[in-house]
Amino acid sequence: MIARQPLMAANWKMYKTPEQARAFVAAFLPLIANSQAAEIVLFPPFLDIATVLESVRNSQVQVGAQNIYWQEEGAFTGEISASMVRAAGCTHVLIGHSERRQYFGETDETVNSKLHAALAQRLLPVVCVGELLSEREAGQTEEVLRRQTSKALEGISAEMAAPIAIAYEPVWAIGTGRTATPEIAAEAHLVIRSQVAHALGRHVAENMRILYGGSVKPDNAPSLMNQPEIDGALVGGASLDPHSFAKIVESAGA
Numbered sequence: 001m002i003a004r005q006p007l008m009a010a011n012w013k014m015y016k017t018p019e020q021a022r023a024f025v026a027a028f029l030p031l032i033a034n035s036q037a038a039e040i041v042l043f044p045p046f047l048d049i050a051t052v053l054e055s056v057r058n059s060q061v062q063v064g065a066q067n068i069y070w071q072e073e074g075a076f077t078g079e080i081s082a083s084m085v086r087a088a089g090c091t092h093v094l095i096g097h098s099e100r101r102q103y104f105g106e107t108d109e110t111v112n113s114k115l116h117a118a119l120a121q122r123l124l125p126v127v128c129v130g131e132l133l134s135e136r137e138a139g140q141t142e143e144v145l146r147r148q149t150s151k152a153l154e155g156i157s158a159e160m161a162a163p164i165a166i167a168y169e170p171v172w173a174i175g176t177g178r179t180a181t182p183e184i185a186a187e188a189h190l191v192i193r194s195q196v197a198h199a200l201g202r203h204v205a206e207n208m209r210i211l212y213g214g215s216v217k218p219d220n221a222p223s224l225m226n227q228p229e230i231d232g233a234l235v236g237g238a239s240l241d242p243h244s245f246a247k248i249v250e251s252a253g254a
């Protein structure tokens, strides 16, 4: 039995000013001071990163960026590179969140380029995959998950893959209050894991953490985290409140 350390991640999306971020951390740290079970990562907006890093210093909480560009530097107005994120002190990065795919033109190809850039900078990438409601209803879930996973991993070798985590986020469950049941999520995770095994071998697949995301709340987190296939949670709305995210983090150690 492989023990994968749960990864509990807060995706703040485009919420919180630096001041609000500081207040969150001040309230959050005492609530999780005794929790050892999980790796805890906050993904604030870029502008909050310095403040959050300073506020979490000497705690077990780590900080990541919500996005990167794959070039290291250059004339790319408005973009931020993996090396800048790394130099700022981040340890993690989200790649290919469905909102980026939906509103900002991310494709399987850009996700792949960003994954390479993240690994080159020794960031821990959390690659997001997930099907649309229309794809689920058309019976295409497995095909979509296999395609997104294999394209994301193109050109990645088994030796490079250890830091990678994948987040399964069914698009119909994000911000809708409609969570995948633990069984639906576990089934999707098995598909993703088998695709990782196909691309990188069984050993990598068995060690890779696959998180669930999509309307994770304090009340549904325990049953999700109870599934052996679910190795953590990527939490949006419910991560904006320190008490509610602390409760979700607790479910990883239960």
Ligand code: PGA
Pocket: 011, 169, 173, 174, 175, 176, 177, 213, 214, 215, 216, 234, 235, 236, 237, 238
């Ligand atoms: P949600 O978002 O928890 O608000 O559904 C999850 C995500 O988009 O990562």
